[in-house]
Amino acid sequence: MVRKTKEEAGLTRQQIVDAARAVFHECGVSRTSLEAVARVAGVTRGAVYWHFKGKAELFLAVxxxxxxxxxxxxxxxxxxxxxxxxxxxxxxxxxxxxxxxxxxxxxxxxxxxxxxxxxxxxxxxxxxxxxxxxxxxxxxxxxxxxxxxxxxxxxxxxxxxxxxxxxxxxxxxxxxxxxxxxxxxxxxxxxxxxxxxxxxxxxxxx
Amino acid sequence: MVRKTKEEAGLTRQQIVDAARAVFHECGVSRTSLEAVARVAGVTRGAVYWHFKGKAELFLAVxxxxxxxxxxxxxxxxxxxxxxxxxxxxxxxxxxxxxxxxxxxxxxxxxxxxxxxxxxxxxxxxxxxxxxxxxxxxxxxxxxxxxxxxxxxxxxxxxxxxxxxxxxxxxxxxxxxxxxxxxxxxxxxxxxxxxxxxxxxxxxxx
DNA sequence: CTTTACATACATGTATGTATGTATATAATA
DNA sequence: TATTATATACATACATACATGTATGTAAAG
The missing domain is CATH 1.10.357.10 (Tetracycline Repressor, domain 2)
Structure with missing residues (x-):
């Protein structure tokens, strides 16, 4: 199962944002690897890069x-x-x-x-x-x-x-x-x- | 000529601190590599590690x-x-x-x-x-x-x-x-x- | 003769961006 | 309505690039 419905995709996006907030807060933005964010969100870096261009855009979303x-x-x-x-x-x-x-x-x-x-x-x-x-x-x-x-x-x-x-x-x-x-x-x-x-x-x- | 007099050593230490301030300010502390600091100071990382334990101690000195x-x-x-x-x-x-x-x-x-x-x-x-x-x-x-x-x-x-x-x-x-x-x-x-x-x-x- | 004040070299870990694979939702078509 | 095509929503794999810490070398100061 790879492709999710639009609703589910929105949910994983939100999970990524939540994870980013937590990891940013714990490690600082610079020391936060997108892999760590992905792990906490329960996805892989692929998902993160799909929803956001990179760390800066993710930061903006948070x-x-x-x-x-x-x-x-x-x-x-x-x-x-x-x-x-x-x-x-x-x-x-x-x-x-x-x-x-x-x-x-x-x-x-x-x-x-x-x-x-x-x-x-x-x-x-x-x-x-x-x-x-x-x-x-x-x-x-x-x-x-x-x-x-x-x-x-x-x-x-x-x-x-x-x-x-x-x-x-x-x-x-x-x-x-x-x-x-x-x-x-x-x-x-x-x-x-x-x-x-x-x-x-x-x-x-x- | 490798070994310097104490006075000269104090001078290179100061050069490293000055360089660190400049590079910290330009790149941010995280993105500052000690190699960049060394380069700006006109020395190598060896000198930086000789005078300071690491980036944190250098930051403190600045x-x-x-x-x-x-x-x-x-x-x-x-x-x-x-x-x-x-x-x-x-x-x-x-x-x-x-x-x-x-x-x-x-x-x-x-x-x-x-x-x-x-x-x-x-x-x-x-x-x-x-x-x-x-x-x-x-x-x-x-x-x-x-x-x-x-x-x-x-x-x-x-x-x-x-x-x-x-x-x-x-x-x-x-x-x-x-x-x-x-x-x-x-x-x-x-x-x-x-x-x-x-x-x-x-x-x-x- | 020993320690200082570095320079050089190496070994390692880790983040990044991108390219590619893939199964499925969804829209198009018949 | 069933079928097909396409774009979506990721996972995986790879290539690259640095930064770090330490170990070792070395020439001159003390």
């Missing part, structure tokens, strides 16, 4: 599978009209992000792969620069939220919207890195909600 | 050479008694850090290697966890500075010293990552002084 829904979530919160105060929307999106990170080990794996177990050279340099754009979109959306906060008067007097937007972005990015650098369970995981609250409180009026 | 003086700088500023307001010392240390980063391409190279061109698995996982301790010391020193600021009344009323300390650390770390992710020259390099000033202004009284 990332996209997790990142698209994550970005959508953040955008949805920032666009949610039910938040009267834009600062609440910003805080909610950040809080939600770290909550998902806490609850979803798969997401943590992918972040750890991208931040600690991958070298961005050659093919992977492009892969990464391409991944930067959607994050820029989020950044812009946060900037606009701060602008609206300034207009509606919820922002503390004297603070520049653009400046605090960049500050918030750096804060989030830095917090994420620290959490993963030190090992998620070890670090200041418990302090995150307080840190986010404190961060936002600094720029609220009153 | 890092230490640049990081020790950098950490010393930051500590010196934070310990400087001439700053009346601890918040000034904190701001100065951060400003100084990004100034050095701007002025020293070698430092940027090493940071880029560590953050974008190295996979922290196996031997390198230990290498990195070991690198985390000195940064923790800095973190603690910043916490203490914020505590003193609270005591001497320069901190805005209602802000918790520990919370803003963590916020500052996340901010710095995040800013560094962003600068290098996007390519130092492209990004918000020009905005850095303003960002640092805005970050500190948020927690100053008045």
């Amino acid at each position: 990332r996209e599978e997790v990142f698209s829904p994550l970005l959508a979530r953040s955008h949805a919160i920032l666009d949610d009209e039910r938040y009267t105060d834009p600062l609440d929307a910003i805080e909610a999106s950040i809080t939600d992000f770290f909550k998902v990170l806490d609850e979803c080990p798969t997401l943590r794996q992918v972040f750890e792969i991208m931040m600690l177990r991958c070298e961005y050279v050659d093919e992977f340099a492009e892969v990464q620069s391409e991944a930067l754009k959607p994050s820029t979109d989020l950044q812009v959306k946060i900037e606009r939220a701060y602008l609206r906060a300034a207009e509606c008067g919820s922002l503390r007097a004297g603070v520049e919207p653009f400046a605090v937007a960049r500050d918030t972005w750096a804060f989030s990015s830095g917090l994420l890195h620290q959490l993963l650098d030190v090992g998620f369970e070890n670090g200041l995981k418990a302090e995150v909600p307080a840190m986010v609250a404190a961060h936002m409180a600094l720029r609220r009026k009153g | 890092r230490e050479e640049v990081f020790s003086p950098l950490l010393a700088r930051s500590h010196a500023i934070l310990d400087d008694e001439r700053y009346t307001d601890p918040l000034d010392a904190i701001e100065a240390s951060i400003t100084d850090f990004f100034k050095v980063l701007d002025e020293c391409p070698t430092l940027r190279q090493v940071f880029e290697i560590m953050m974008l061109r190295c996979e922290y698995v196996d031997e390198f996982a230990e290498v990195q966890s070991e690198a985390l301790k000195p940064s923790t010391d800095l973190q603690v020193k910043i916490e203490r500075a914020y505590l003193r600021a609270a005591e001497c009344g320069s901190l805005r009323a209602g802000v918790e010293p520990f919370a803003v300390a963590r916020d500052t650390w996340a901010f710095s770390s995040g800013l560094l990552h962003q600068l290098l992710d996007v390519g130092f020259e492209n990004g918000l390099k020009a905005e850095v002084p303003a960002m640092v000033a805005a970050h500190m202004a948020l927690r100053r009284k008045g």
Whole structure:
């Protein structure tokens, strides 16, 4: 039995992606051989090369599978009209992000792969620069939220919207890195909600 | 002529370290063969293996050479008694850090290697966890500075010293990552002084 | 005379890409 | 509807290319 139905083929593709995530995370992207991925997935390298051009494309698949829904979530919160105060929307999106990170080990794996177990050279340099754009979109959306906060008067007097937007972005990015650098369970995981609250409180009026 | 004087040997060691930095940066640590390092250094693999146990030890040497003086700088500023307001010392240390980063391409190279061109698995996982301790010391020193600021009344009323300390650390770390992710020259390099000033202004009284 | 500071040579393991084989799902045709 | 043709979904096999570690050689320094 060699030829599978389309459905079955999609399943083995998914198995390969799952295996890749696991092996990337354990061995690092460079030291991961496609043969190891195939073995964990229960197939041979033939199957891997059939579904993906090579390691870079496989890496991309691993990332996209997790990142698209994550970005959508953040955008949805920032666009949610039910938040009267834009600062609440910003805080909610950040809080939600770290909550998902806490609850979803798969997401943590992918972040750890991208931040600690991958070298961005050659093919992977492009892969990464391409991944930067959607994050820029989020950044812009946060900037606009701060602008609206300034207009509606919820922002503390004297603070520049653009400046605090960049500050918030750096804060989030830095917090994420620290959490993963030190090992998620070890670090200041418990302090995150307080840190986010404190961060936002600094720029609220009153 | 094979055997060199001690002085000459120290020089070739340095050449190897310099070559390693360059090749690590260009190819990524994994894809760097010690033969490539040797070639760039103008020696053979024999010399590399003589001076270093292997790639991991060489990587460590590349890092230490640049990081020790950098950490010393930051500590010196934070310990400087001439700053009346601890918040000034904190701001100065951060400003100084990004100034050095701007002025020293070698430092940027090493940071880029560590953050974008190295996979922290196996031997390198230990290498990195070991690198985390000195940064923790800095973190603690910043916490203490914020505590003193609270005591001497320069901190805005209602802000918790520990919370803003963590916020500052996340901010710095995040800013560094962003600068290098996007390519130092492209990004918000020009905005850095303003960002640092805005970050500190948020927690100053008045 | 011994150790240092390398260069050279070798033995081995392992990843990669591609080429080829093959059985079956699926579409085309009659 | 039965048959045929073709493309699919892989497995297998091969050819190549490096990187690594170590062992050994060697000339000069100490």
